[in-house]
Amino acid sequence: MTRSVIELPVSADDRRIARLAALAIGLTLAEAAIPSPLPGVKPGLANIVILLVLLQHGWRAAAWVSALRVVAGGLLFGSLFTPGFWLSAAGALVSLAVLALARHLPSRHFGPVSLSVLAAFGHIGGQLALASWWLLPSAALLKLLPVFAAAALIFGAVNGIIVARVLAAPAPDRRQSAPCIRP
Amino acid sequence: MLLRAGDMAVLLAGAGGVVTLTLFAWGGDRGDTAVIRAAGQVIETTALTRAQTFSVNGPLGTTQIEIQPGRARIARDPSPRQLCVKQGWLTQSGQAALCLPNQVSLEIRGHRAAYDTLGY
Numbered sequence: 001m002t003r004s005v006i007e008l009p010v011s012a013d014d015r016r017i018a019r020l021a022a023l024a025i026g027l028t029l030a031e032a033a034i035p036s037p038l039p040g041v042k043p044g045l046a047n048i049v050i051l052l053v054l055l056q057h058g059w060r061a062a063a064w065v066s067a068l069r070v071v072a073g074g075l076l077f078g079s080l081f082t083p084g085f086w087l088s089a090a091g092a093l094v095s096l097a098v099l100a101l102a103r104h105l106p107s108r109h110f111g112p113v114s115l116s117v118l119a120a121f122g123h124i125g126g127q128l129a130l131a132s133w134w135l136l137p138s139a140a141l142l143k144l145l146p147v148f149a150a151a152a153l154i155f156g157a158v159n160g161i162i163v164a165r166v167l168a169a170p171a172p173d174r175r176q177s178a179p180c181i182r183p
Numbered sequence: 184m185l186l187r188a189g190d191m192a193v194l195l196a197g198a199g200g201v202v203t204l205t206l207f208a209w210g211g212d213r214g215d216t217a218v219i220r221a222a223g224q225v226i227e228t229t230a231l232t233r234a235q236t237f238s239v240n241g242p243l244g245t246t247q248i249e250i251q252p253g254r255a256r257i258a259r260d261p262s263p264r265q266l267c268v269k270q271g272w273l274t275q276s277g278q279a280a281l282c283l284p285n286q287v288s289l290e291i292r293g294h295r296a297a298y299d300t301l302g303y
Binding site (some may be wrong): 014106145164 | 186189198244
């Protein structure tokens, strides 16, 4: 009997994406504990991580972190492939598409707050588009649009300011987690 | 710098969008015409442009309807529970005040009807 070993080469990039995705997933889980009067109105704290990744490591890494967050979040909530999962995926997808365009805005004038607000609108826009097309075709989602849009504006602005502050803060030694001592 | 010029523009545009959505979704349709019925028959259709009053006779007595620019109400009615009077001023298209005992109704209409038909 031959022992076959499948070895997957792990690059530093993979480790970084995994670490950041874990951070985003943690924020998603923590956020689920916050009560919300309306499903869909939540701070979107994971977007802080996505935006930081986008600004520091590029769009591809941000897309990876976002996709991992959605799928792993679905696994952890037990909502994988349920309507809620697809809403989350649609929001993340549109938000990433918006970010892909918005990151080319001149950074002299448009900082993280712009990106965050646009991404938040993309997020809720994607979710509502899927919800109104697939889940609630005839319901009065229109009446709730102002609530969702206002929440996206406020939370997007707050998240963007957090991102701007994190970026502006001096990184003491570029260490993002506790030192790992190999045996 | 936390907020750059473009950020302010994006925030303002976002706020403008939210306000527009709010008006669009919650603003409703202000009516511009009052339709007065007695015993099911339209007896008066008038624009909500100037102040005027109408007196309509029904089985119980006289109902007084008051119209002002942009709004209309039942001012007095002989019905025992005064429900249509308590409704106060009507402004939105599709609103109606019904004085059932006296068989008088006041309905506000806009550019487009909020409902195809209303059955009482």
